[in-house]
Amino acid sequence: MAAITLSIDIGGSKIKACTLSKSGKILQEYTKVPTPQSANPKNVLATIKELVQTFKYDRVSAGFPGYVRDGIVHTAPNLGTGYWAGINLAEELMVTLGKPARVVNDADLLGLGCVSGKGFEMMTTLGTGFGTAFYLEGKVLPHLEVAHHPIHKGQDYDAFIGEAAYNEIGKKKWNKRMQYVLSVTKTVFNYDRLYIGGGLSRKLDFKLDDNIILVNNIDGIDGGVKLWEQ
Template identity: 60%
Template structure:
């Protein structure tokens, strides 16, 4: 399926706890086709996920490069943690290398919030991206360049909860939107105090459920905006030490 022409096209894949979404982008990040998606397989083993991705992109237009956003800590294309998919099965899995082999194109795999960040930021100052979905994703960028990734979702926010467990999908379903929004208000205050960001971008499927007033430097963004980061991932030779292209 690899494109043999000189035209640069990116297969951009967003792996989530509920769905796997994909599209084709041009060099500027413009969508060349509508999104397509499949349900994330359960159990979400590496083998099952590779099968689902291969089936999802069957029949897609030709592409030259692949970008993947993964819900966990990724370093050098190798998955270190995947709490919303099953860390035990994923720890140490060379997803970047495997996808390059299966889909026959140079591949880059980064944390999903990192890829969304590349798609939505203005490239001015310190910008932070959070994703509210199955878990709590975070990314930091300075003047449009990715900073080393930290899994802030695993930091404790109460004596018994991390950000992931306190405001993730399971918590939202358990306590309801009203209490969840109160928790998110607290989260926003903490982020503002700790990071002193110039702009905070809020994405993920549950961002639309926020009811509180946002500051002027806080912006809601869509998953559609975020997946465009798949093109920007290839516009620089290297965004940070965690990104490695597979030839």
């Protein structure tokens, strides 16, 4: 029998989960709950355990909003790096849920389900912050925290175009900033294709280059399965 994958998206405001067949088809629809107010590992793991208690699955894939290497969290800017630095989240999920688990950055996971698998591709997510991921011939490359690189007058990407900035400056000014950001990423990364997801991607109101593709969480849903094929 083909393995069923539990796919978990740990976000700054919500934690979402669904189960997927081997082909990436949704078996149990996305269910979401608020991320706990004190988003430390103990609270987040308890929330996940409660969220998926009725789900049936054989393995776990999780996307986490921070720098993750080999399942170990190094930064968690929107949840609290002080809580998370050094936490082996893959191991913690395996202990909590009783199934083998893999963890990568949330943009890495979304992009795995979206990219074509041809050439050098980049994934960005526009939401609480600015998520990025890179792929070569469909293989996820080492994660870079581009979000924390200065982009304008000492501000990093998170501060310049994140959700807080959008709420402060409004849609028109935010779109102007996004045009600037996309011109920079195009010059710096020379990608074959750029995928843009996240809640704020729906606020983009200017014409995008032909090699820029807007995606949503459903488009990248089978990233949880493809993580086990890496």
